[in-house]
Amino acid sequence: MRSIGVWPNERTFLTIFERVRHIEDGKRLAEKVKEQQGLDLSIVGAALVTMFCRFSSVSDARDAFDKIPEKGIPAYTAMMAGYVNEKKPKEAIELYHALQQSNLPVTNTVLAIVLGACSNLVDSDEGRAAHYTAIELGLQDDPVVQNAVATMYAKCGGLEEARAVFDAMEIRNVDALTWSSLIGVYGSQGKTDESLRLARRMQHEGMILDGNCFANLIFSCANGRQDAEACRFFMDMRSDYGIVPGKEHFGCLVDAVGRAGHLKDAEDLIKAMPMQPDEHVWSVLFASAQLHGDAQRIQRSAEIMMKMNPQLDPLGTGANRTAARWEEARKVRELMRKRGIKKEPGKSMITINNVVHSFMARDRSHIHTKEIYAEVDRITEICKKEENYIPDTRYVLHDVPEDQKPKLLYYHSERLAMAYGHIATPPGSALRVIKNLRVCGDCHTISKMWAKIMQREIIVRDNRRFHHFAKDGTCSCGDYW
Numbered sequence: 001m002r003s004i005g006v007w008p009n010e011r012t013f014l015t016i017f018e019r020v021r022h023i024e025d026g027k028r029l030a031e032k033v034k035e036q037q038g039l040d041l042s043i044v045g046a047a048l049v050t051m052f053c054r055f056s057s058v059s060d061a062r063d064a065f066d067k068i069p070e071k072g073i074p075a076y077t078a079m080m081a082g083y084v085n086e087k088k089p090k091e092a093i094e095l096y097h098a099l100q101q102s103n104l105p106v107t108n109t110v111l112a113i114v115l116g117a118c119s120n121l122v123d124s125d126e127g128r129a130a131h132y133t134a135i136e137l138g139l140q141d142d143p144v145v146q147n148a149v150a151t152m153y154a155k156c157g158g159l160e161e162a163r164a165v166f167d168a169m170e171i172r173n174v175d176a177l178t179w180s181s182l183i184g185v186y187g188s189q190g191k192t193d194e195s196l197r198l199a200r201r202m203q204h205e206g207m208i209l210d211g212n213c214f215a216n217l218i219f220s221c222a223n224g225r226q227d228a229e230a231c232r233f234f235m236d237m238r239s240d241y242g243i244v245p246g247k248e249h250f251g252c253l254v255d256a257v258g259r260a261g262h263l264k265d266a267e268d269l270i271k272a273m274p275m276q277p278d279e280h281v282w283s284v285l286f287a288s289a290q291l292h293g294d295a296q297r298i299q300r301s302a303e304i305m306m307k308m309n310p311q312l313d314p315l316g317t318g319a320n321r322t323a324a325r326w327e328e329a330r331k332v333r334e335l336m337r338k339r340g341i342k343k344e345p346g347k348s349m350i351t352i353n354n355v356v357h358s359f360m361a362r363d364r365s366h367i368h369t370k371e372i373y374a375e376v377d378r379i380t381e382i383c384k385k386e387e388n389y390i391p392d393t394r395y396v397l398h399d400v401p402e403d404q405k406p407k408l409l410y411y412h413s414e415r416l417a418m419a420y421g422h423i424a425t426p427p428g429s430a431l432r433v434i435k436n437l438r439v440c441g442d443c444h445t446i447s448k449m450w451a452k453i454m455q456r457e458i459i460v461r462d463n464r465r466f467h468h469f470a471k472d473g474t475c476s477c478g479d480y481w
Contacts, residue, residue, distance in 0.1 A: 008036065010043045017047045023055040030064065041067075046074035053082030058091075073104055080113045089117035090356060093126055106133060108142045115148035124156035124432060126354060143169070147178045154185035157432055157459035157466055180212040187220025188465035189476040195220035196229075209241060215248045222256035223465060223477070230256035247273075251281045258288025263297055279308045287438075348413035348435045350421045359416040362408070368420065373411070375419040379450055380410055387449040387473075392442040409442050414460060418447070422454055430457040438462045448473045 001008060008016075013033060020026045026048075033044055045068035052061035065071070065079045076099045083092035096114040100106065111134050118127030131140075131149050139145045146169050153162035166182055179202050186195040199217055202209060209217075214237040221230035234253050237243040245253075250273050258266035266285055270277045282301045289297035349358045357366065366372060383389035393405035400408070414435055421431040439447070439462045451458045452473035460467040468476035 008032075010040050013039070013044050014047045017051040020051055023052070023057060023060075026051050026055065027060070030060075042070050042072045042075065046072065046078050049075055049078040049082065053078060053085065056086055058082050058086050058088065071102070071104075073099075073107060073110065076104065077107075077109050077113060080110070080117070084113060084117050084120065087120065089120040092117035093121070096130075106137060108134075108139050108144045111139060112144050112148040115145075115152040119152045119155040121349075121351065121356070121434070124153070124158055125351065127152040127156060150178045151181040154182055155461075157189075157430075157461065157468060159185065159189065159191075177212075179207065180210070180216050183213060184216035184219060185466070187216060187223050189468050190223055190465075190478050191476065192220045192224025192226060195224075209237075211237070211243050211246065211249070214241075214243060215246075215252055218249060218252035218256060222252055222259055225259065227256040227260035227262070247275060247278060247281065250277070251284055254281055255284045255288070258285055259291065261292055263289060263292060263294050267297065279305045282308070346413050346435065346437045348417040348433050350417040350431065350433050352421065352424050357417065357420060359413045359420070361413050362411045363413065363416055366416075366420065368423070371423055372416055372419045375423050376410060376415055379419065379422075379453060380446070382453050383446055383449045386453065389446060389449055392445065395440040395442045409440075412440065412443050414439065414443055414447070415450075418450060418458060422456070428456060430459060433458070433460045435460060435462045438464050439467060444475065444479070448475055 001012070013029070013036075016029060017026070020029065030048055033039065033041075033048065045064055048064040049061045052058070052064060061079060061082050065075055068075050076095060080092045080095050080099075083089070083095065093114060096110065096117070099110065111130055114130050115127055118124070118130065127149075131152075134140050134142070134145050134149065140149075146165060150162050150165040150169070153159075153165060162182060162185070166178060169178070179198060183195045183198050186192070186198065195217060199209065199213065202213070214233055217233050218230045221227065221233065230253055234245060234249060237249070238245060250269065254266045254269055257269060263285070266288060270281055270285060273281070282305045286298060286301040286305065289295075289301060345360050347358060347360050349356050351357070359366065363369075364373075380389070391406040391409050393402065393409070396405040396408050414433055417433045418431055421433070425431070439460060444467065447458055447460065447467065447469050450456075451469035451471055455471050457471060458467075458469040460469070465477065470476075
């Protein structure tokens with residue numbers, strides 16, 4: 001084009017950006033945009049942002065975004081969506097606030113993206129504010145917004161609010177997304193029967209169960225200890241719906257069979273997969289083997305995972321959730337040491353007044369550390385006296401003297417987050433914590449006691465499921481996770 005004197009316009013660049021397959025080509029095209037005079041950079045810039053986000057290069061995308069002189073809705077939505085896809089919900093929400101201050105209109109797409117960010121951050125306060133904005137703008141009945149609102153409440157642990165929005169929807173068939181999300185969240189909170197009721201209601205209303213729905217149903221059955229029902233859904237999806245099971249379906253079924261104690265069947269299922277099993281599937285077997293104390297499968301699955309991903313920390317995938325055996329943990333740690341792998345540190349986050357507070361085990365970096373530790377100690381002593389709490393030191397994976405182990409448990413990251421939430425929020429309000437690893441058994445035990453003593457609902461979302469600790473000292477998972 002250029003050799004014959006035809007200069008590319010906005011449509012030319014948009015067409016090329018959509019077809020770029022290598023990021024280096026995209027960067028060279030970005031340089032061509034700088035050379036071209038007379039382009040509408042609000043259009044081309046937004047396309048550049050979208051392209052870089054497609055390659056998961058949010059830093060390049062943000063650089064392109066910042067260089068757009070007059071940013072429009074397409075640029076904001078592309079950059080926000082890129083942040084959400086790359087698990088950077090905080091940055092997406094910050095950009096949403098910047099959009100609100102720019103006098104640009106807040107669209108249904110913008111609201112859907114920011115609600116998705118709130119879902120990932122488990123920030124129901126920010127999500128509720130976005131919901132109120134939708135109502136103020138008259139978008140509360142928009143199907144895209146309604147789906148995003150229902151999903152947000154569900155993923156933030158507000159099942160009653162999610163169900164209220166869901167039941168009020170006139171159109172619930174947008175890609176079956178909301179149905180599937182609600183089925184999955186019910187399952188993650190141990191409400192398998194409700195997941196199954198929703199699936200039957202979908203069928204009654206003429207909805208077609210898709211692959212996501214079946215994955216969430218099998219996942220729900222795994223969490224509800226219904227391995228036979230999980231197997232039935234796995235068979236039905238192919239025979240009755242013509243859906244070819246993917247890795248996610250096999251992973252959920254391995255989880256269901258393994259949790260039930262059929263470890264050989266679970267391992268045989270992995271070996272029989274028509275596709276190459278990935279590290280996630282083996283991590284499911286690893287967790288089930290730990291649950292049932294199968295030392296050989298613990299080590300075998302750990303070795304396979306680390307062979308697939310030399311930087312993987314198998315203990316971060318599941319070891320903290322069961323009554324760990326020191327010798328088993330030591331063997332896996334030795335494998336990790338030889339491969340130069342460092343264990344992913346546990347981290348818990350709690351959002352208070354739109355500010356995210358992050359904690360690690362025995363963390364003393366918070367400005368209110370003194371008050372937080374005092375509160376942990378105070379509540380722990382009450383648990384000992386009133387609830388007969390005895391620290392379960394089997395969950396301490398460090399080779400330290402026995403008398404030092406309880407203190408290592410007392411200051412796990414989720415306890416620090418809960419303690420700060422207790423002193424920084426009004427009495428009786430719910431606490432919502434997100435953790436990057438699985439909750440250990442001792443933290444699970446004492447969290448039930450904390451909820452009872454503080455008379456607060458405590459909702460903890462770990463890397464596997466929700467734990468909804470109620471004021472009566474019970475958990476939604478039924479003590480099985």
